[in-house]
Amino acid sequence: MDFSSLKEELAARGFNYLEDTRRGYFINQGRHELDMTELWPYRITTVTGNSPVTVGSLGTVVDVIDTSRGSVPLSPIEFGELRQSYNDLTVVGAPTFYYVDNGILRTFPVGGSLSIRYYIRPADLAGSTDMPLCPTQYHMLIVDLASRWAQKDSDNEVMLPVLSSEIERQIATMRLDLLGGQTTGVTYIHSEGTDF
Secondary structure (H helix, E strand, O other), X not given: OOHHHHHHHHHHHHHOOOOHHHHHHHHHHHHHHHHOOOOOHHHXXXXXXXXXXXXXXXXXXXXXXXXXXXXXXXXXOOHHHHHHHOOOOOXXXXXXXXXEEOOEEEEEOXXXXXXXXXXXXXXXXXXXXXXXXXXXXXXXXXXXXXXXXXXXXXXXXXXXXXXXXXHHXXXXXXXXXXHOOOOOOOOOOOOOOOOO
């Protein structure tokens, strides 16, 4: 479903009195909430560039490889720890470490051609044909989340427990579907009353 269809579905759920912009806001809130619930595999992407690399959508970094020296992985380090250990962070050379500074991935020593694999922080849907990143079978879950936001906004809290329970059930299903084969030894705790 594209952005326009998602807003239409929200209107069909009894929120047709909301302006289109307001429905769009709730759809984006629901989409953001879903995307940021887990490190979903659909959010993984790669960017390349010479250090430092500015990445506007940078979320959690998976790994950083220096491709100028073959495939040398760099180690993550906190800026404060780096500053304590090394006085001059402008030293140029073959990098050993990487750190994130306000959406900019930097290396120490400064240098290297980088391949950065990370979880994207998706931008809001804006154009009518914009599509959410999540698989299409979970687009209605975005509408459910948007409905919860709209219910809270209208102070209609009677429906929130039922809606929240259904949302949690669907997210648990999504976890099993998208994360089940990628993890071992992970047990998800399901809320009471959830049927599986």
